[in-house]
Amino acid sequence: MLVHVIADYGEGDLAFAEVAQRLIALIPDARLVYTPVAPFATLAAGFCIGQLGLNAPPEGTVIYHNVAPREDDDAKREENAGERLAFARLKTGALVVGVNAGHVYSFVRDAAEELGWAAAADSGSQFRSRDIFPRAAADLLSGKGGKAAPLDRKDIPDVPAGKVAYTDGYGNLKLTLRREDVPGKEGQKVRVTIGKKEMDAILSDGSFGVDPGQMALAPGSSGWPLPGGGKVEWLELFLRSGNASEAFGRPESGADVRIAGRA
Structure with missing residues (x-):
């Protein structure tokens, strides 16, 4: 099973290795491909999600992304809270799982058959993409859970022009x-x-x-x-x-x- 990991971990960073280890523990047949983007670059992450998710991905493809600048709330954050985990099931069959931050879902918003919030805590770890989110991704993939509530398309911004x-x-x-x-x-x-x-x-x-x-x-x-x-x-x-x-x-x-x- 092809699992793309799109994130702002540094290339060759220990963070990717830790996330990969956790994903493979929960999705044993996963074949991971890592695509790095610059820190907090949600537009770049969204562009990569569109390119990989909308061009005839292999059956069962998962795109797991994490670019979370924690800019959804300017107030002091408790317990490392950040943007909520969301998911999209694309018309190509790909499953996209990751925080809804900035423009990460903008390129695939209109090509999604389903958009929703995932059943995962948004706080409790500084390293949520290792400690919390992989379980939700595995549950969504298996169809045995992972959903919390629908995500309104109006809450996902348009692709900004001229960037x-x-x-x-x-x-x-x-x-x-x-x-x-x-x-x-x-x-x-x-x-x-x-x-x-x-x-x-x-x-x-x-x-x-x-x-x-x-x-x-x-x-x-x-x-x-x-x-x-x-x-x-x-x-x-x-x-x-x-x-x-x-x-x-x-x-x-x-x-x-x-x-x-x-x-």
């Missing part, structure tokens, strides 16, 4: 923009601003449709079928023979992206 969502290992910046969001024709030059950095980019229908050293703004490798038909294709910034993230000063997930046409 850096995720940076891959090549430095490509995956954006919450589609081609129809950016006016202009293929081959046209546009001005892209992220933070204090501005660069020209070429509108392209494929990342390699530019010369080495040029920045392209093009539909990338990320996207998925839509519930009502069609497909969403997210744009990405790609610096051929270079690293777009470094060129823009390594922007964080959630950074604003502004695009202006050029004559």
